[in-house]
Amino acid sequence: MxxxxxxxxxxxxxxxxxxxxxxxxxxxxxxxxxxxxxxxxxxxxxxxxxxxxxxxxxxxxxxxxxxxxxxTEDYDSKIANLTKKLEENKSSLKTAESNLKNLLSAPTNECAISQIEEIKNNIVKLENKLSDLRNNADVISVDEKKNVLNEHEYYYKEYRKRKRICSDMIEAVLEGYPKSKKTFLDELCIETDETVNFKLVSKQ
CATH class of the missing domain: 1.10.10.10 (Winged helix-like DNA-binding domain superfamily/Winged helix DNA-binding domain)
Known part of the structure; x- marks a missing residue:
């Protein structure tokens, strides 16, 4: 039965x-x-x-x-404890996934070394070019100088405009973000002019 x-x-x-x-x-x-x-x-x-x-x-x-x-066995209490542990594990998993994503997006040691060497070579080239410019008063013509200054002004304005757009986007996201602005920038690996001590000078 x-x-x-x-x-x-x-x-x-x-x-x-x-x-x-x-x-x-x-x-x-x-x-x-x-x-x-x-x-x-x-x-x-x-x-x-x-x-x-x-x-x-x-x-x-x-x-x-x-x-x-x-x-009197309290199954409700057990369920509550298990639910709490589940939420904690979900939070830990989310943190681990975020860390893994950052690690996977970072360059490998070999790639970083290659990039460093490339940057060093570019620095040497630029330093040589700067030295030539300093030692030669008439390296470029008046028209070339004017073109350079105009290009500099154009890119300076573009830089200011894009920086403002980026700042507005970040502030909009931060309105619904539960943590600080510094934490948000660190999590997305965003460097600001201030963090890298970068200062761009406009055309005088």
Whole structure:
């Protein structure tokens, strides 16, 4: 009979289950309706206890030995603790994923070394060019100088405009961001003029 099978299962496992769980765990030997009727009958006879968690009924056998399940066992507290641990684990996972993303986006040692060498070579070239400019008063013509100054003014204005757009975007994001501006910039690896001590001089 379904009642005997259900009672034996609950007694042997000594754990609370819902009707759906018991039906599945009995491998479909009895239909869900048959299992539910057996549970209702056993509950009326006082052989099992029924507890309501939200909209779901959970059933557990009433043990008669030293391992008797207490009516006062606080399953709600256990569920709350497990839920708290789950949220903590989700938070840790999110932090780990963020760190992994930053690490994957960072250049490898070989790539960084190559970039450093390239920058050093560019610095040497620029220093040589600057030295030539300082030592030769008439290196470029008046028209070339005018063109250079005009280009400098154009790019200076573009720099100011794009910096303002970027600042506006960051401020808009920070309105709904729960942490500080410094934390936000650090997480996105954004360097500002202030952090790298960069100063751009306009055309005089």
């Amino acid at each position: 379904a009642s005997d099978a259900v009672f034996k299962y609950l007694t042997d496992t000594n754990r609370p289950y819902s009707c759906a769980d018991i039906t599945v765990n009995l491998r479909g030997t009895y239909s869900k309706n048959a299992v539910q009727k057996a549970l209702d009958s056993l509950s009326e006879l006082g052989k099992i206890r029924c507890k309501l968690y939200g909209k779901q009924k959970v059933y557990a056998a009433i043990q008669t030995d030293s391992e008797e399940v207490s009516d």
